Amino acid sequence: xxxxxxxxxxxxxxxxxxxxxxxxxxxxxxxxxxxxxxxxxxxxxxxxxxxxxxxxxxxxxxxxxxxxxxxxxxxxxxxxxxxxxxxxxxxxxxxxxxxxxxxxxxxxxxxxxxxxxxxxxxxxxxxxxxxxxxxxxxxxxxxxxxxxxxxxxxxxxxxxxxxxxxxxxxxxxxxxxxxxxxxxxxxxxxxxxxxxxxxxxxxxxxxxxxxxxxxxxxxxxxxxxxxxxxxxxxxxxxxxxxxxxxxxxxxxxxxxxxxxxxxxxxxxxxxxx
Amino acid sequence: xxxxxxxxxxxxxxxxxxxxxxxxxxxxxxxxxxxxxxxxxxxxxxxxxxxxxxxxxxxxxxxxxxxxxxxxxxxxxxxxxxxxxxxxxxxxxxxxxxxxxxxxxxxxxxxxxxxxxxxxxxxxxxxxxxxxxxxxxxxxxxxxxxxxxxxxxxxxxxxxxxxxxxxxxxxxxxxxxxxxxxxxxxxxxxxxxxxxxxxxxxxxxxxxxxxxxxxxxxxxxxxxxxxxxxxxxxxxxxxxxxxxxxxxxxxxxxxxxxxxxxxxxxxxxxxxxxxxxxxxxxxxxxxxxxxxxxxxxxxxxxxxxxxxxxxxxxxxxxxxxxxxxxxxxxxxxxxxxxxxxxxxxxxxx
Numbered sequence: 001x002x003x004x005x006x007x008x009x010x011x012x013x014x015x016x017x018x019x020x021x022x023x024x025x026x027x028x029x030x031x032x033x034x035x036x037x038x039x040x041x042x043x044x045x046x047x048x049x050x051x052x053x054x055x056x057x058x059x060x061x062x063x064x065x066x067x068x069x070x071x072x073x074x075x076x077x078x079x080x081x082x083x084x085x086x087x088x089x090x091x092x093x094x095x096x097x098x099x100x101x102x103x104x105x106x107x108x109x110x111x112x113x114x115x116x117x118x119x120x121x122x123x124x125x126x127x128x129x130x131x132x133x134x135x136x137x138x139x140x141x142x143x144x145x146x147x148x149x150x151x152x153x154x155x156x157x158x159x160x161x162x163x164x165x166x167x168x169x170x171x172x173x174x175x176x177x178x179x180x181x182x183x184x185x186x187x188x189x190x191x192x193x194x195x196x197x198x199x200x201x202x203x204x205x206x207x208x209x210x211x212x213x214x215x216x217x218x219x220x221x222x223x224x225x226x227x228x229x230x231x232x233x234x235x236x237x238x239x240x241x242x243x244x245x246x247x248x249x250x251x252x253x254x255x256x257x258x259x260x261x262x263x264x265x266x267x268x269x270x271x272x273x
Numbered sequence: 274x275x276x277x278x279x280x281x282x283x284x285x286x287x288x289x290x291x292x293x294x295x296x297x298x299x300x301x302x303x304x305x306x307x308x309x310x311x312x313x314x315x316x317x318x319x320x321x322x323x324x325x326x327x328x329x330x331x332x333x334x335x336x337x338x339x340x341x342x343x344x345x346x347x348x349x350x351x352x353x354x355x356x357x358x359x360x361x362x363x364x365x366x367x368x369x370x371x372x373x374x375x376x377x378x379x380x381x382x383x384x385x386x387x388x389x390x391x392x393x394x395x396x397x398x399x400x401x402x403x404x405x406x407x408x409x410x411x412x413x414x415x416x417x418x419x420x421x422x423x424x425x426x427x428x429x430x431x432x433x434x435x436x437x438x439x440x441x442x443x444x445x446x447x448x449x450x451x452x453x454x455x456x457x458x459x460x461x462x463x464x465x466x467x468x469x470x471x472x473x474x475x476x477x478x479x480x481x482x483x484x485x486x487x488x489x490x491x492x493x494x495x496x497x498x499x500x501x502x503x504x505x506x507x508x509x510x511x512x513x514x515x516x517x518x519x520x521x522x523x524x525x526x527x528x529x530x531x532x533x534x535x536x537x538x539x540x541x542x543x544x545x546x547x548x549x550x551x552x553x554x555x556x557x558x559x560x561x562x563x564x565x566x567x568x569x570x571x572x573x574x575x576x577x578x579x580x581x582x583x584x585x586x587x588x589x590x591x592x593x594x595x596x597x598x599x600x601x602x603x604x605x606x607x608x609x610x611x612x613x614x615x616x617x618x619x620x621x622x
Contacts, residue, residue: 017368017376018287027340027360115498119479129428132481133340133365136432143429143475150474153501153509160512207494211502219456221404237494 025135032131039124043117046248053255054098059262060084060255066176067188067268069258070195070251072099073172086171103168106161113155115207116241156208166203170196184273191257195250202243205236275300276355280308283362284320286371292360299350305361306334306345309373321372329487332420336373337362342422342485364425378567379430380421383441385567387448388466391459407456413495414451416488417444423482423492429475440472443482443492450496453503464503473500 026032053071060072061084068075068084075084079093091101098104111117122128127137144152173192178184203209214230217223236243261268275298283292295316297308309322325331327346334345339353339360353359367375392398423443424430430437449471453463467473478501482492490496561567 019365019367020283020363020369020375021285021289022283022292022362022365024340027337027362029339029357029360030341115478118477122477122479128477129432129479129481132426132479132484133337133342133431136428141429141433141436141475143472143477145472145474149477153505156502156505156509156512207498208502208505211499211506215499216503216506218407218454220406221456227406 026133028131028133032134036124036127036130039120042245042248043120043124046252049252050255053259054100054104055095057095057099059259060099062188062258062261062268064179065184065186065188065261065268066178067192067258067261068172068176069255070169070172070199071104071255074103074168075099076102086175103161103165106158107165109154110158110162110203111244113152113158114240114244115155116244118152120244155206156212159203159206159208159212162203162206166196166199169199172196179270179273182273185271186273187269187271188257188261191250191254195247195254198243198247198250201236202240202247204233205240205243207237207240209233210237278350278353278355279358280312281358281360282309282312282317282320282373284317284372285369287369290369290372292362301351303350304346305336305338305343305348305350305359308350308359309345309361321370321374323374330418332418332487335364335420335422335425337364337425342426344420344422344487347487364421366425366427366431367421377421377424378569379437380419380424380442380444382567383445383471384448386470387441387445388452388460388463390452390455393457393459396457401457403456410454410495411451413490414447416490417447418488419444420487422485422487426481426485427476428479428481429472429477436472436475440475441470443476443497445471446473446476446500447490447492447496450500453500464500464507467500468504473497473504476501 050071053069057079060069061067061075061081063081063083066083072080072084074087075081076087076089077091077093077097077099078089080089080099091097123130128141129136142149144150173189173196176189176192179186210230210233213233214220214223214226217226217230220227220230260266277296278299280295280297281292282295284290295312297311297316299308304327306322306324306327309320309324313320313322322334322336322345324334324346326333329344329347332344336343336345338345338348340362342364345361350359361373363369363373364375364377367377367379369375393401421444427440427442429440430442446467449463449467452458452460453467476497478493478497480493482497483490483494486492
């Protein structure tokens with residue numbers, strides 16, 4: 001005779017049958033809090049540094065070698081040092097107005113809506129969730145379905161802007177190969193070029209870029225060139241997180257180097273000129 | 274030689290339960306599921322645990338080991354320290370049945386709600402031809418073993434029970450992406466569906482689904498984000514809109530020859546006949562029992578598989594009730610002279 005076990009807890013109950021009664025909020029024993037903590041400290045420190053620098057309004061340009069920090073590019077206000085303003089100075093000098101008032105908001109938007117940074121700050125700052133299988137820090141959750149987070153979908157606008165800004169940064173890095181009026185080349189150039197290369201890699205590894213390059217196609221076989229581009233961007237895209245952090249580093253380093261040379265804390269190491 | 278190690282296992286059912294302590298022998302090369310089996314053999318013969326293949330391919334033995342959603346059969350004991358206590362609990366997101374067994378029917382409900390593959394018009398089954406580079410993206414998602422670790426770890430439903438109705442979860446998103454990227458799938462509204470009916474907007478891409486996936490499917494990067502971008506294509510992107518206006522191209526709507534030519538076979542109707550796809554028919558709910566719940570297995574259902582396009586019917590339908598004309602044998606795949614008809618839209622190797 002077959003005996004059938006009575007299945008406890010399975011009755012004519014509705015959809016709100018209980019989950020397993022486990023009191024501990026999380027049973028994770030590893031250091032799950034370390035990654036969000038590092039992200040919190042790292043992003044927090046960078047934002048603090050960038051904010052101070054943007055509103056410092058000085059030490060952003062080395063006239064002798066044409067080094068312009070990316071935080072002030074393109075320089076658009078009346079107080080821009082001679083030679084640093086490549087696109088004229090249409091903006092007034094007001095201390096709340098950054099020199100690069102037309103580009104910084106878009107760069108901020110690009111990073112804020114970036115699929116990697118979203119993960120990073122949702123976890124580290126908003127605790128939603130702080131780590132996998134660790135409870136959300138909030139009672140209610142609506143995701144990115146309504147204002148203001150629905151504007152995360154504007155990442156692609158910000159990507160287009162970031163491409164234009166990367167072009168400007170590239171131009172800045174190229175015209176910095178000067179010493180007075182002749183060709184010159186120093187450590188600052190290596191830093192500027194390195195920063196621009198990493199910025200391009202970060203910008204091109206963007207998930208939106210991957211989608212535009214070919215991800216949106218249904219038939220790769222009909223678009224071999226776009227498939228190649230998509231493959232290339234996909235390879236970069238795997239490193240999007242690393243590139244996000246590397247560019248934060250190169251941006252801060254470039255800015256600090258220009259600031260230090262501009263302020264005269266140390267002089268640029270010149271190879272030519 | 275084995276050593277005694279300390280384990281804590283949640284035991285109970287929907288009425289309640291607690292974590293109980295056990296000392297169990299552990300041998301070289303064993304996995305957590307082996308320990309569960311040893312517990313059943315030596316100390317707790319009634320410990321409930323769902324398992325099947327012990328090879329990480331059936332997706333049955335999903336559990337939480339030291340708080341992390343894992344497969345019991347793929348978690349080696351050698352990854353723990355000798356003196357480390359191992360805590361084993363059932364999946365938290367789903368209702369518990371007993372001990373380590375949970376009722377994962379939420380996931381099956383969501384799977385049934387997802388529209389199935391829409392066959393390309395005019396191509397008979399067996400005549401499907403696809404190029405490898407066209408299907409490789411979809412193939413990644415076919416690796417899914419439906420262990421539902423991603424569904425379990427996703428905080429959208431794990432921490433917010435009230436989102437369960439609106440949110441289908443990562444497993445359903447990769448299914449939607451798989452079909453949307455499928456070169457022969459004929460539906461065009463999967464992006465809208467993912468946004469409107471699957472709750473894709475609730476996902477905030479914190480990537481826990483990718484972290485726990487035992488098949489290492491890049492759920493977030495390769496499925497959810499591309500699907501979010503496809504939604505953006507449709508709804509938010511200015512340049513795509515401009516490009517479509519200027520170049521009169523509408524790749525997204527499939528009107529530039531991406532789809533197959535309409536079928537000329539006798540008996541073919543609707544989309545296969547070339548009629549535009551409509552979304553008039555809302556997704557149909559799966560068949561339910563009298564108590565309003567779904568059966569544990571679809572084998573016992575009168576119409577297994579996805580919801581029938583003919584409604585709740587008993588099959589086979591009487592011939593005078595069917596809404597289509599039954600094609601003759603091999604009709605449509607061969608022409609009158611016996612040669613395969615070339616419509617110029619086949620993708621052949």
